[in-house]
Amino acid sequence: MMKKLLFHIKNSIKIKIILIYIASLIIVYLVTWMVLSAFLFRSLEDERVQNMRSNSEKIVEDVQVIKENYGNILYRLSNNHIIYKSLSNRCKQYEQVWEALTSIKYTLSEDMARSSIIKRLEVYQQGSDIGEDGKYVFNDRFDSAVLENTGWITELDDKTALLCRYQKISALYNNVEAYIRIGIDSQEAFGPVTEIKGDIAGLVYLTDEENVIIASSETDAVGKHMSNILPDTRLDYEEGSIAEQNNIMVMKNSVDEKWNVWVFISSSHFENQVKHAKLVVGLILLSYGIFSGMALSILLNHVFKRLHKLGEKMEQIQGDISYIAVHETGDEVAVLEAQYNSMLKKLENVIDEMAEVKSQKQKFEFKSLESQINPHFLYNTLGVMRWEALESQNPKLVTMLDDLTAFYRLSLNKGRGLLSVEQELNLVRAYINIQQMRWDHVVEVKLTMDSELKDITVPKMILQPLVENIWLHGNITAPGNRKVEINAKDCGINVEFKIWDNGDGIPEEVLQKFRMNRETDGDSFGIGIQFIGNILNYYYGNHFVYEITSNRQSGTLIRIRLPKEMGGMK
Template structure:
């Protein structure tokens, strides 16, 4: 039976139908619904995150505006302006005392510097060095506040020197009545003030939050080593720094998908930026989606298994019938299908059983007819051998009588009687290999008398082969063939060996002689159904070959290997299954 490819199987087709009509739509709807819900929730989460950054930006903007207003209070102070107009009348301590009055009212201001015409007055923390070029930063200023980038300063506290990061508000001191320019005012605040304002937004180690100026220079960062560096190389930097939106977000990829949420501080245009991976930002959404997809997947699996179960349930009877048909194809007509069903499949099973029963009856009838034909053929073949062999034997006795005395004739007649006892026993078609060997031995006795002991026969028979039953009179024609072609009319000495052994399920018997071999023309005619009145061997080998094929099948019989001048090997192959133990 032709093997069905797996993708043509009925069960597979039913499974595909289930997937296409049920599972795929369910999965598609689940994915579409999940993505829609995720997009909605994602937008809500993003809006919430933007709002929190925006509120933090407002908070920082309030701090910066407060400092700007405080600077306005200082530069518009009448007492300070009077001292600046008449600077030569006041000493260093006078300026420090005036500035101290301002700084003591604020906890968030670390240092106030007053710089004018090369002289500098400072109150608050003691800075060892100054990192600013005031004139350059305020060159284009007309009195409005200027926010300078955060710098690291060396501060002397008690007997030690410490590093601190300050962001600075600087502005020119101008008398708005006279427009006289008196110098510069710098208010220094510790960068920690800014960090404390946004620190609450850092809720995971993968979150980065910082403040940068318009040029992308970082003003405040939890990692102080990044203060003063630029974000220009970041993938989101250009879009954030050039955006006209005060509050928004940018999605980008930096090994993993990330979002940069930003808000602009109105006071000075600084940006507060929060970068976070989308995996963390949408962690809860992703979990919901996973559970939703898992539920849809499990539902699809259940549907598929349900369909597979029913496909197996309804195709199992057909699979049983298919197995029965396979066995029938192999020749087993005793099998029957067991399909118990009240539908069309049950009727099909009953019809199959009836058909096999009819086939069995017909084949048994044909087997009996064929067996009868074989018996007739075997009887005809036996009848063909016996008269011809008797002729040859009597012819041998004639030659012995001419050459020798009565003893040789007696021995020859005794051997002939033994031979005739087996060959004329038509009631037995099978004899043991041991009996067949005895038959050959008696035959050789006669042939030795004929050829003056010029024949030497050796036996190499496995002991476990002697009890096997074989077709009667199959060795003698082969040995006779060896003698006829081995000695001929020259009466040369001839050595013959008979070897028997089993190979798997086969019985192999090899008859080897050291005669001159058989010419190709004669070898081609040996298995042809032609008679030769002069030499019976050709008829005998053909007879043996046909009988073996009738007993064992067309794959068994004789095989001849010969070479002129190098002898002949005849190999007999019988099926052990068809040979029985006596």
């Protein structure tokens, strides 16, 4: 059994390819898993540290900004000239006292209106004669000791815990001393910034110098001591490092000397990420192996089925050219080689009876020559049309558009190579109208056709390239009595076209190449002339006349005579 299996493996390319594929797939699996273990899985482990650190640093930064913002409000109010003036003035009458108190109230109310987080804004003073106001100004509660603490402290005000800070109003005169107290709701102020960003979940606590929670992403924790939250009883966590205990990772970062930010993340979240990543990678590799194996099997079956079919078809062909050596391996290619030799042997008997297929070279040359027709007149025309459109609403623009549309409709002709004589002349007329518009009708043009010819079919674009050469190379727009005449004449069984102009003529070297039927590669002047000759030869063989005479005295005359019946039409 094993011997037979080894024989099949030795003599079957298909089995060899499958075995090589399986071996390479196993190697890919092993290498991929090792690379992912070294980079992806380890990076997921590192990611949790980076996520905690970046979240903690961002929260610390936001808390500092908020503290600074409310500190700036307090500082600005302590230097407010309205408060400063109201406290410093001597008030001799009740109206003056009321006016001073009202000014202070209004100034403080403005800031409280801007932020609902500010719960208290109060002025305490002594030595002033503006009296006592029950809400804002007090004579008997001035306490200079609170000014020694310039930070934020937690106070109980009307059974509400507030974060408070004091700022002395300095440089007052008339023996007045005063300070401003601001009180904010710590959870409202700092709670929104204690949310963890990104694809991880956890809790954040902001504590004061007594390790009491003053704000948290867990609202119910506000007011509790951190010892009730931490997974162990110790509080001396190293700043910026992660301590892990009971599947909880804790990171502590300082906002300042008194405040700290604590970040709590469940370590199982990251463990699940790693497990999920390994599961996804495993499924992807397994799916790749299954589907790629199926695709390879289908492909091999298809390829070798085609090879066997090709061999069978080759057996049916008779003739001979030369033999090839057949390998002794006995695999599929060797079978194909043997079948190929059998085909060659049969071909030897019929090689003299094979017919030569007619070349399609001319057809491709026509397409190539047609694509070489210089399109620069289109760009010039579009430039003139744009100028006319910008200048004013001019009927000439409509005419040019009509002619341009007619030109391309007839020249493209839905991909067909034939037009009626009338259509061919209309195509030429459209082109001439465009050039006349461009050159302000400096050329006298005469175009005639015998009415009997209008439905006679001819190859398209046999006149336009020749007319185009008159404008491009004949200098027909130069000053002088310049003329162009185009005529289609009925000559019995033939139709004759004549194109005459009194321009500068065709260079002699171009005419020589035309008369000797030579290629005019790189010569844009001769492209159109050669193009027409190739088209006529393709459709009429030798049954046409194509003559060109040109000199400075008599001008240029091109004469084309074609049979009305296109018996040799391709």
